[in-house]
Amino acid sequence: MTGHTGHIVTLVLSPFFRFDGPMPGHPPGDRAVILACSVRSLREYILDAQCGCGRCVHYPLGLMAAGGLGALTIASLIVQLRCKNCGQRPVRVALLEHGAAGARGIPGGSGWIVPLVGED
Numbered sequence: 001m002t003g004h005t006g007h008i009v010t011l012v013l014s015p016f017f018r019f020d021g022p023m024p025g026h027p028p029g030d031r032a033v034i035l036a037c038s039v040r041s042l043r044e045y046i047l048d049a050q051c052g053c054g055r056c057v058h059y060p061l062g063l064m065a066a067g068g069l070g071a072l073t074i075a076s077l078i079v080q081l082r083c084k085n086c087g088q089r090p091v092r093v094a095l096l097e098h099g100a101a102g103a104r105g106i107p108g109g110s111g112w113i114v115p116l117v118g119e120d
């Protein structure tokens with residue numbers, strides 16, 4: 001008897017990965033958590049980027065993941081975003097539950113929004 005019980009593999013997951021299956025209706029975490037999440041793990045949500053020139057673009061993270069960016073963190077994705085109008089980086093970026101999140105006057109159309117960059 002060696003006292004060893006063999007290999008006990010303890011999976012020490014980063015706290016970020018417990019948000020793989022977030023409850024509907026709740027953001028997957030706060031700003032810091034979301035920035036460290038992979039694009040893939042948030043593929044059901046939308047990244048909303050607004051440029052100083054007024055252009056506003058929704059990036060469905062599912063599409064970004066399908067396009068080969070799934071392993072990127074949200075933070076590293078954001079640094080790569082450029083406005084197609086003026087080439088500047090977005091002044092505001094937020095994670096949206098869905099495309100209508102934050103829209104006013106739409107019954108049931110509200111959803112959560114987590115500001116990531118340039119929050120007021």
Ligand SMILES: [Zn+2]
Nearest residue numbers: 051053083086
């Ligand atoms: Zn622009």
